[in-house]
Amino acid sequence: MPERKRRFRTGPGTLVAAAFIGPGTVTACTLAGANFGFALIWALVFATISTVILQDMSARLGAGARLGLGEALLKSAPGSLGTAIAAGLILAALAIGNAAYESGNIVGGVLGIEAIAGEGARRALILTIALVAGAILLIGRYKPIERILVALVLLMSGAFLLAAILTRPDPLNLLSGLWPIIPENGLLTTIALIGTTIVPYNLFLHAAAARQRWNDDPASVTEARREAAVSIALGGVVSILILSAAAASxxxxxxxxxxxxxxxxxxxxxxxxxARYLIGAGLLGAGLTSAVTAPMATAYALNELLPPKTTASQTRRFRIISISIVAIGAAIALSGVKAVSLILIAQAANGILLPVIAVFLLYVMNRRSLLGKMANGPMANFAGVIVVLIAALLGARGVLRAIETGLATL
Structure with a gap:
């Protein structure tokens, strides 16, 4: 009898979607729709396709080669100096960068609550969001955390879908946004839409999670890649729904x-x-899912750097590292640092790290001696190089803009 086709199962791709549809993406999509209508939908389509390309490499790395990106970087680094540079890159990308992102994720969840219930005791709300995220991460095991995040993603997606239906966007106007143009004064918004979708730490998160979620047989690798493509594409659709709701309303x-x-x-x-309740619920879901996935990515990657590799030690370190990131993010959020300052830090970190980490990913994915048949082919390399070049140009522009804005506020 012919083998039955496997049904679609959620997995690490859903976590990636949960991670990039955070408060920054919701804000960027809202401002894009409010200021430029449907004109920048094409930017979200491009960003989604680029994310699928890069995350497919991470899925093959984790599910097929049984390696996390951090571990693969260390194995590929030439000599002790190269290993030190790779370790420093991982620390900069995750331990430092994600602590800054985490504060924004927590505040984003708070804004969702305030949209539903009105402004109140913000400090108490910050602590509540941090405690909820910390409680989820204390589970310490991949599958239960994945189930919780999938439920939150479904809640968030449903909320934004219903909000878009309520605002009734014109389908013809929506389709017109697929033509790639940058409206006047729209360059920085375009950069924001792409930069909040292609997130450096997701490359670490996806590889580490795929290794835990999937087996290394060919069927599982195929399923991992399909799940990643479908989940990330649906995440892109959610971003488009947010932009469309803002444009229509x-x-x-x-x-x-x-x-x-x-x-x-x-x-x-x-x-x-x-409409208010739906958007508030969506923003709360976006903040909470990202408040969980950013510490997850940090814990997975740093675990790959530290011996020993026993299950008990890795679970213990996962809890310590992830909770530490939540605590640092909550402390920053409670400190009263202006949200604009946090956004500038995140922009600069993302602008610098994304092309660098993407280049390292491409380098690792071409190590056939390490990855075997999971290594990149010519088409994957071509697509990856195009994404890296565009990410580098946008990253440089984002960093310059962050510096200019920072100097202007002095």
Whole structure:
């Protein structure tokens, strides 16, 4: 009898979608729709395709070669100096960068609660979001955490889908946004849309999670790659729904907002309280899922650097590292540092690290002696190089913009 086709199962690709649809993405999509209508949908399509290309490499690395990206970097580094540089890159990309991102994730979840219930005791809400994220991470095992994140992603996706339906975007206007143009004063928004979708730490998260989730037989590797492509594509659809809801509800009426919470409050008179609750729930889900996945990525990658490799020691370190990232993020959020400053730090870190880590990923994926048949072929290399070049150009522009803005605020 012919072998039955495997049903689709969620996995690490869903975690990647949960990670990149964070408060930064929700805010960027909201501002893009409010300020430029549907004109920048193409940027989200490009960013989603680019993310699929890079994350497919991570899926093959983890599921097929049974390696995390951090471990593969160390194995590929030439000599002790190369190993030290690789370890430093991992620490910079994750331990430092994700602590800054984590504060924004926690605050984003708080903004979602405030959109639903109104402003209140923000410090207490910050601690509540941090405690919830910490409680999930204390589980310490991949499968239960994945199930929780899948449920949160479904909640978030459903909320934004219903919000888009309520605002009734014009399908023809939506399709017109597929033509690649950058409207006047829209360059930085374009960079933001792409930069918040292609996230460096997701490359570490995906490889480490894929190694735990999938077997290394050919069927499982194929399933891992398909799951990654489908999940990330659906994540891109959610981003497009957010932009479309903002374009239909705000751009057409000339309403200016500065965040997704503002959109939730502004559109209530026209579309009813359900719109406010849906966008607030979506923003809360985006903040909470990212508040879990950023520490996860850090814990997985740093675990790959530290001996011993026993299951008990890795579980213990996973809990310690991930909870530490949550605690640092909560402390930054409680310190009263302006959100603008946190965004500038995140922009600069992402702009510098994304092309560098993508280059290292390409280098690792061409080590046939290490990866065997999971190594890149010519088409994967071509697509990866194009993504890296564009990421480098956008990263450089984002860093320059962050520096310019920082100097202007002095």
């Amino acid at each position: 705000l751009f057409a009426r000339g309403i200016e907002v500065s965040s997704a919470r503002d959109m939730a409050l502004t559109i209530e008179p026209a579309f009813g309280p359900a």
